[in-house]
Amino acid sequence: MDYKYINNMLSKMDKDLATKGMSRREAMKLAGISGATFIMGGTSLEAMEKDQKEITKSGVNGRILIVGGGLAGMSTAARLTLNLTNPDITVIEPEKLSVSYQPGQTLVAAGIWDIDDIKYNRDDFVPEGTKLIEDRVIDFDPTNNRVTTAKGQVIEYDYLIVATGLQLDYERIEGLEHAGRAYSSGDNSRLHKAIGNDGICSIYTAEGAEKTWDEMQKAIEKAKNAKDGKKVQFLFTHPSTPIKCGGAPKKIMYLTNARLKEAGARENAELTFYPNGGAMFGVPEYHDAIHEQFKREGFKWHYRHNLIGVEKENKIAIFDAKWQEKGPYDPIMKDFEVISKHEKVRVPYDFIHITPDAVAPREVGESDIGSASGWVPVNKETLQHVKYNNVFAIGDIAQVPMGKTGGSVRKQYKVLVDNLIAQMEGKKLPSKYAGYTVCPLITDIGTVMLAEFDWTVKPTPSFPLDPLVERWVFWLMKVYALKPMTMYGMLSGKA
Numbered sequence: 001m002d003y004k005y006i007n008n009m010l011s012k013m014d015k016d017l018a019t020k021g022m023s024r025r026e027a028m029k030l031a032g033i034s035g036a037t038f039i040m041g042g043t044s045l046e047a048m049e050k051d052q053k054e055i056t057k058s059g060v061n062g063r064i065l066i067v068g069g070g071l072a073g074m075s076t077a078a079r080l081t082l083n084l085t086n087p088d089i090t091v092i093e094p095e096k097l098s099v100s101y102q103p104g105q106t107l108v109a110a111g112i113w114d115i116d117d118i119k120y121n122r123d124d125f126v127p128e129g130t131k132l133i134e135d136r137v138i139d140f141d142p143t144n145n146r147v148t149t150a151k152g153q154v155i156e157y158d159y160l161i162v163a164t165g166l167q168l169d170y171e172r173i174e175g176l177e178h179a180g181r182a183y184s185s186g187d188n189s190r191l192h193k194a195i196g197n198d199g200i201c202s203i204y205t206a207e208g209a210e211k212t213w214d215e216m217q218k219a220i221e222k223a224k225n226a227k228d229g230k231k232v233q234f235l236f237t238h239p240s241t242p243i244k245c246g247g248a249p250k251k252i253m254y255l256t257n258a259r260l261k262e263a264g265a266r267e268n269a270e271l272t273f274y275p276n277g278g279a280m281f282g283v284p285e286y287h288d289a290i291h292e293q294f295k296r297e298g299f300k301w302h303y304r305h306n307l308i309g310v311e312k313e314n315k316i317a318i319f320d321a322k323w324q325e326k327g328p329y330d331p332i333m334k335d336f337e338v339i340s341k342h343e344k345v346r347v348p349y350d351f352i353h354i355t356p357d358a359v360a361p362r363e364v365g366e367s368d369i370g371s372a373s374g375w376v377p378v379n380k381e382t383l384q385h386v387k388y389n390n391v392f393a394i395g396d397i398a399q400v401p402m403g404k405t406g407g408s409v410r411k412q413y414k415v416l417v418d419n420l421i422a423q424m425e426g427k428k429l430p431s432k433y434a435g436y437t438v439c440p441l442i443t444d445i446g447t448v449m450l451a452e453f454d455w456t457v458k459p460t461p462s463f464p465l466d467p468l469v470e471r472w473v474f475w476l477m478k479v480y481a482l483k484p485m486t487m488y489g490m491l492s493g494k495a
C-alpha cells in the first residue's frame with residue numbers, strides 16, 4: 001500500500017474541504033461512515049487487513065496465463081500471488097500504460113484532472129514473481145491449451161484467464177470509418193486524427209478525454225458569444241451495445257452543463273441526450289431520479305436514437321430512430337399487431353460527444369473461446385468458461401450482465417481466484433459473483449449520485465444513506481478516494 005500517495009491525496013482533500021469551511025472529520029460524519037472506509041472508497045482498511053489474515057495459501061501448482069494486464073488482469077495476478085505458495089503466473093499485455101485509471105477520464109474531459117493524474121506505468125503493478133510478456137495474443141487454441149502472440153511466441157498454459165477488456169468500435173459510424181477500432185490504452189493515433197476536433201469528441205481513451213476538454217471549451221466560448229437567441233447545440237450519444245460504466249455518457253453531459261453554467265453561457269446552449277434505449281437507466285429507481293435531474297437542468301432527450309453517421313463537413317449527426325405503431329387486428333391472437341418502424345434523423349450539432357459501440361477484440365470474439373456475440377461465455381456466477389473448465393474470464397470481456405465497470409471487477413476478482421484455485425485443487429467451485437456494479441453518477445461539479453445495484457435490478461447501497469440523493473460527500477469520494485482504492489487496494493489484490 002502506498003501510504004505516501006494516500007497522505008498526499010488526503011492533504012489535497014483537506015484543502016478542498018477548507019474552502020467549504022469543513023474539516024475531514026465533519027465530512028466523514030456527514031457521510032455517516034468511518035474515515036478509513038471513506039478513504040478507501042467503501043472498503044475499510046480494517047476489512048482489508050482482516051481479509052489478508054483470513055487467506056489460507058494453497059500449495060497447488062499449475063501454469064496460470066493471464067491475457068490482458070489492465071485493471072482486471074493485474075488485480076487478479078496480485079490476488080493469486082497472495083493466495084498461492086508457489087505461484088506460476090504469466091501476464092501478456094502489450095501496453096506500457098495498461099493500468100491507467102479509466103474512470104478518471106471523465107474528470108480529465110471536464111478539466112478537473114490532468115491527463116497525468118490518470119496515467120500509471122504497468123510495470124510498477126506487476127506482482128513480484130509474475131512474468132510479464134509485452135506482446136498481444138492473436139490466437140487462442142483452448143483445445144491444446146496454448147495461445148500465439150503477434151511476435152510469434154506460442155505459450156502453453158494449464159489455466160487461462162481472459163482479461164482483454166473490450167474494443168471501441170468507431171469505424172461502424174458512417175463518416176468515421178477511418179477512425180478504426182480502438183483499445184482504451186495504447187497507440188490510438190488513428191482514432192485521434194479522426195475525432196477530437198471540429199466539435200467531435202469521445203472520452204473513451206485518455207487522449208480522447210483531453211481533447212474533449214479542448215473541444216468543450218471551444219463550444220462554451222461559442223455559447224458565450226452566441227447572439228440573436230441562437231443556441232449552441234451540444235449532443236450526447238449512447239449506443240446499442242453494452243458499454244463500460246453505463247453512466248459515463250450522462251456524466252460528461254452533466255459536466256458540460258456545469259462548465260456552461262460556470263461560464264454564464266448555459267442560456268445560449270441546448271443539451272440533448274440521444275440514447276439507443278428507451279430509459280435513462282436499467283434500474284427503475286435510478287431512471288426516475290435521473291429523469292427528474294434532466295428536467296431540473298433543462299436537458300432534452302430522444303429515446304431510441306442510435307448514432308449511425310456523422311457528416312463532419314456539415315456538422316450533422318445521423319441517427320437511426322425507432323418507434324412502434326399499431327398494426328391491423330389479428331383475429332387469431334385477438335390483439336392488434338405491433339409494427340416496428342425506423343427512419344434516419346439528421347441533427348445539426350456544434351459539439352457532439354460520441355459513446356461508441358463496445359465490442360470484443362476480434363482475436364477473442366472470432367476464436368474458440370468467444371461466443372456468437374464475441375464476449376467470452378462464462379457461468380455468470382463462477383466466471384468459469386461454459387465449455388473449457390480451465391478457462392475463466394473477468395472484467396469487460398466476460399459475458400455477464402451489467403458487469404463492465406471497475407466496481408464489478410472489484411467483486412469478480414476475488415470470486416475468480418477462489419474458484420480457479422478450487423478448480424486446480426479438483427474441488428467444487430465455492431464462490432459466486434452476484435452482479436454487483438457501481439456508477440458514481442456525477443450530476444454537477446461537486447455532486448454525485450452513487451448508483452450501486454446488482455442483478456436484482458434494485459439499488460444496493462454500501463453506505464447508510466438514501467442512494468437517490470446527489471451528495472457532495474460522494475463527489476469527494478469519486479475525486480479523492482476511489483483512485484487510491486483502485487490503484488493501491490485492488491491492484492495489490494487486497495481491496
Ligand SMILES: Cc1cc2nc3c(=O)[nH]c(=O)nc-3n(C[C@H](O)[C@H](O)[C@H](O)COP(=O)(O)OP(=O)(O)OC[C@H]3O[C@@H](n4cnc5c(N)ncnc54)[C@H](O)[C@@H]3O)c2cc1C
Nearest residue numbers: 068070071072098102103137164165245395396405406407
Ligand atoms: C470513460 C470511462 C469511465 C469509467 N467510469 C467508471 C466508473 O466511474 N466506475 C467504474 O467502476 N468503472 C468505470 N469505468 C470502467 C472501468 O474502467 C473498466 O470496466 C475496467 O477498466 C475494466 O477492466 P479490464 O481489465 O476488463 O479492461 P482494461 O482495463 O481495459 O484492460 C484490458 C487490457 O487487455 C489488454 N489486451 C487487449 N487485447 C489483448 C490481447 N489480445 N492480448 C493481450 N492483451 C490484450 C489491453 O491492452 C488492456 O490493457 C470507466 C471506463 C471509462 C472508459
